[in-house]
Amino acid sequence: MSYVDYLVRRAIHSVPVIFGLSVLIFLISRVIPGDPVRLALGPEATDQQVAALRAEMGLDQPLPMQYADWLFGVVQGDWGMSLRTNNNVFSDIVARLPATLELTVVTLFFAVLLAIPFGVVAGTNKDRWQDHLSRITALFGVSMPRFWVAIVLQIVFVVSLGLLPLSGRLSDGVAPPPAVTRLYLVDSLIAGQFGTFVDAATHLLLPTVALGLATLAQVMRLIRSDMIDEQRKDYVLAARAYGLPNTLIEYKYMLQNAFTSSLTVVGLAFGFLLGNAFLVEIVFAWPGMARYGVQAILYQDFNAIVGVTIVVGIGFVTANFVVDLLYGYLDPRVRLEEG
Amino acid sequence: MADPILEVKNLHVHFETHDGTAEVINGIDFAIDRGETAALVGETGCGKSVTVKSIMGLLPSATIPEGEIRYKGEDVLSLSDAERHSRRGKEMSMIMQDPMTSLNPVLTVGEQMMDVLKWQGRPRLSLSKLVRDALSTGAKAEHRKRAIEMLGEVEISAPERVFESYPVELSGGMRQRVLIAIALLSEPDLLIADEPGTALDVTTEAKVLDLLDELVEERDTSVLYITHDLGVAREVSDRINVMYAGEIVEQAPTADLFANPQHPYTRGLLESIPTLSTGIGDGIEGHLPDYTNPPAGCRFADRCPHAEPDCHEAYPYPRQTGPDHATACHLFDGLPARERHESLAAERVDIGTAPWLSAGGDTHSGDAPGDISADGGTDQ
Ligand SMILES: Nc1ncnc2c1ncn2[C@@H]1O[C@H](COP(=O)(O)OP(=O)(O)OP(=O)(O)O)[C@@H](O)[C@H]1O
Ligand code: SF4
Ligand SMILES: [Mg+2]
Numbered sequence: 001m002s003y004v005d006y007l008v009r010r011a012i013h014s015v016p017v018i019f020g021l022s023v024l025i026f027l028i029s030r031v032i033p034g035d036p037v038r039l040a041l042g043p044e045a046t047d048q049q050v051a052a053l054r055a056e057m058g059l060d061q062p063l064p065m066q067y068a069d070w071l072f073g074v075v076q077g078d079w080g081m082s083l084r085t086n087n088n089v090f091s092d093i094v095a096r097l098p099a100t101l102e103l104t105v106v107t108l109f110f111a112v113l114l115a116i117p118f119g120v121v122a123g124t125n126k127d128r129w130q131d132h133l134s135r136i137t138a139l140f141g142v143s144m145p146r147f148w149v150a151i152v153l154q155i156v157f158v159v160s161l162g163l164l165p166l167s168g169r170l171s172d173g174v175a176p177p178p179a180v181t182r183l184y185l186v187d188s189l190i191a192g193q194f195g196t197f198v199d200a201a202t203h204l205l206l207p208t209v210a211l212g213l214a215t216l217a218q219v220m221r222l223i224r225s226d227m228i229d230e231q232r233k234d235y236v237l238a239a240r241a242y243g244l245p246n247t248l249i250e251y252k253y254m255l256q257n258a259f260t261s262s263l264t265v266v267g268l269a270f271g272f273l274l275g276n277a278f279l280v281e282i283v284f285a286w287p288g289m290a291r292y293g294v295q296a297i298l299y300q301d302f303n304a305i306v307g308v309t310i311v312v313g314i315g316f317v318t319a320n321f322v323v324d325l326l327y328g329y330l331d332p333r334v335r336l337e338e339g
Numbered sequence: 340m341a342d343p344i345l346e347v348k349n350l351h352v353h354f355e356t357h358d359g360t361a362e363v364i365n366g367i368d369f370a371i372d373r374g375e376t377a378a379l380v381g382e383t384g385c386g387k388s389v390t391v392k393s394i395m396g397l398l399p400s401a402t403i404p405e406g407e408i409r410y411k412g413e414d415v416l417s418l419s420d421a422e423r424h425s426r427r428g429k430e431m432s433m434i435m436q437d438p439m440t441s442l443n444p445v446l447t448v449g450e451q452m453m454d455v456l457k458w459q460g461r462p463r464l465s466l467s468k469l470v471r472d473a474l475s476t477g478a479k480a481e482h483r484k485r486a487i488e489m490l491g492e493v494e495i496s497a498p499e500r501v502f503e504s505y506p507v508e509l510s511g512g513m514r515q516r517v518l519i520a521i522a523l524l525s526e527p528d529l530l531i532a533d534e535p536g537t538a539l540d541v542t543t544e545a546k547v548l549d550l551l552d553e554l555v556e557e558r559d560t561s562v563l564y565i566t567h568d569l570g571v572a573r574e575v576s577d578r579i580n581v582m583y584a585g586e587i588v589e590q591a592p593t594a595d596l597f598a599n600p601q602h603p604y605t606r607g608l609l610e611s612i613p614t615l616s617t618g619i620g621d622g623i624e625g626h627l628p629d630y631t632n633p634p635a636g637c638r639f640a641d642r643c644p645h646a647e648p649d650c651h652e653a654y655p656y657p658r659q660t661g662p663d664h665a666t667a668c669h670l671f672d673g674l675p676a677r678e679r680h681e682s683l684a685a686e687r688v689d690i691g692t693a694p695w696l697s698a699g700g701d702t703h704s705g706d707a708p709g710d711i712s713a714d715g716g717t718d719q
Binding site: 233235236237238239240241242243244245246247248251252253256257260330331332333336337 | 392395397424425426427428429432433435436437440441442443444445446449454455459460461462463464505507508518521522524525531
């Protein structure tokens with residue numbers, strides 16, 4: 001099976017997942033609030049008023065019809081009004097999603113980028129000081145709460161050292177770059193505004209560290225243990241017997257195998273970051289979707305909650321799809337054995 | 340032996356395990372002459388792979404408390420890691436035991452072969468070489484040509500296709516051929532073949548063995564051939580070393596060993612040849628001893644039909660039983676094959692002579708024709 005066939009097949013496999021996800025969210029949105037009509041009209045409403053609104057909202061239809069209506073609306077961007085902002089939830093989220101995406105994608109990218117060499121060094125120096133150092137760092141990384149790390153970073157780097165900005169995506173007086181992707185790092189580069197790029201990057205630095213430390217620790221330890229497993233395999237011994245340099249064996253032969261088995265966790269980590277970004281977004285006043293989601297929960301802003309759930313769900317599915325693609329690329333067995 | 344390419348002297352290999360120190364290899368001696376094929380034969384778990392991995396320097400977790408490994412006269416155990424590394428592949432290479440797991444599953448056969456051609460013997464990855472390689476298409480094309488040629492030499496009929504294939508796309512026999520091709524790619528002077536073909540069906544195995552035989556013949560490569568099959572050893576080798584529980588119990592030129600098998604273990608193996616498909620050693624009752632608590636005397640005593648109480652106490656050092664034949668068993672007389680055993684030889688244990696040698700007791704007339712005692716008498 002060629003890579004393209006594999007890609008198409010994986011894409012087709014995501015369709016039922018997305019369908020299931022939409023049904024689930026639909027059911028949640030209908031079941032959790034109790035009776036949305038009574039909720040909307042208040043306790044004083046008469047039965048006639050309730051029935052009339054029910055018909056108007058299409059709630060007297062059978063459930064599958066309601067689902068179809070709902071899905072049609074969702075696809076068209078009709079995600080209802082937010083009780084809190086009085087805007088369409090869809091446009092609220094569209095305005096905030098890029099900030100969260102920029103934060104989480106950059107975080108994941110650097111977490112994995114750093115986890116790889118650290119994990120390889122720890123794994124190939126098992127029980128030596130490099131390994132112990134990585135173990136202590138990892139323990140620290142996963143056990144410190146993110147918001148606490150965030151505050152400590154602010155105290156050290158902002159308050160004491162004055163090196164980095166306290167919060168937000170850009171300094172006061174710096175205009176956002178012309179919107180293309182709404183990711184400031186990307187847009188500022190497209191517009192050639194390097195000053196803005198640097199400003200956006202310095203604002204990203206602390207939130208990224210606070211958010212990504214745990215992911216870095218987790219992926220590093222995983223790569224370490226996978227490297228140790230690989231070390232015992234025959235192909236590694238064979239490569240040594242052929243006289244290949246150790247660095248080639250470690251960083252090419254073993255790493256590709258080890259990273260492949262860590263990939264699934266990296267995919268899950270992305271969804272996890274999306275879900276946990278709110279802690280960091282609140283501390284750093286990051287104008288993102290995760291903070292919006294938390295506020296929606298606090299205000300019982302139901303449409304907004306459903307909206308954020310949809311986006312996080314799509315994020316999960318997309319991350320898994322990307323993982324599958326990488327997986328098929330890095331490990332030919334996946335696509336060859338399936339075909 | 341005139342000019343051995345490899346000499347192993349009194350090699351001991353230990354592993355630290357949860358149950359204590361496993362004394363797996365217990366003082367083995369053997370040598371391989373240039374251009375010769377020597378076989379190391381023994382049942383599963385007797386320490387064949389540990390022996391050859393120690394020779395290659397591929398056992399970081401093992402300790403070698405005693406012994407010498409000389410390659411072309413040079414004591415390799417005293418070399419630095421870098422010096423040993425520079426000899427792997429080019430000087431001595433190895434065909435690993437299991438063709439299913441010895442190729443990297445995520446890279447194509449071609450890429451693995453090209454890596455050997457590109458990187459072999461280099462101490463580390465260097466960025467400048469990576470860049471230079473990326474720029475020079477000439478060297479790449481040449482390596483590719485050489486790799487495909489080599490695949491052709493191991494009689495792979497569609498070498499270009501196999502070059503582009505991943506290991507999962509190949510059959511076991513195909514992978515075994517690829518492993519042979521990779522090991523020979525760098526024209527080593529000493530090739531260690533760890534049970535090539537064992538994982539394959541009998542017909543494929545026979546083909547692969549013939550092929551390997553031919554290839555090393557052409558190149559005049561010296562070979563250390565590991566197998567658990569005396570029949571295979573007879574086909575391919577000039578000399579046989581029979582190994583039991585980390586000791587070499589009998590060594591002789593192939594023809595001599597079959598004409599005149601001496602050690603009770605060797606004879607047991609020969610008797611069980613018809614049932615070889617089930618694995619050797621199965622024909623002999625009992626199990627290998629525990630390496631963390633090995634017997635003080637003969638390691639084979641628990642399974643030996645001729646064992647006497649003394650066998651459990653006294654170490655049966657190898658003794659010279661013919662001009663070029665050594666056997667480690669108290670049933671045989673002879674000067675110690677190694678000087679280090681001279682003091683042991685002084686307190687020789689007498690458990691009589693082998694029953695099949697005394698009149699009428701020859702139960703192995705088929706295997707051991709000729710007058711053996713006369714042979715032993717003239718030489719000592
Ligand atoms: N790294 C190790 N640590 C501890 N014990 C080991 C190690 N490698 C091998 N051994 C032990 O050494 C003994 C001999 O193993 P070895 O692999 O050399 O057997 P073998 O003769 O090659 O058998 P086979 O025919 O099955 O390949 C076994 O008991 C094994 O458990
Ligand atoms: S020394 Fe004794 S136990 Fe060992 S093989 Fe010879 S006869 Fe058997
Ligand atoms: Mg073995």
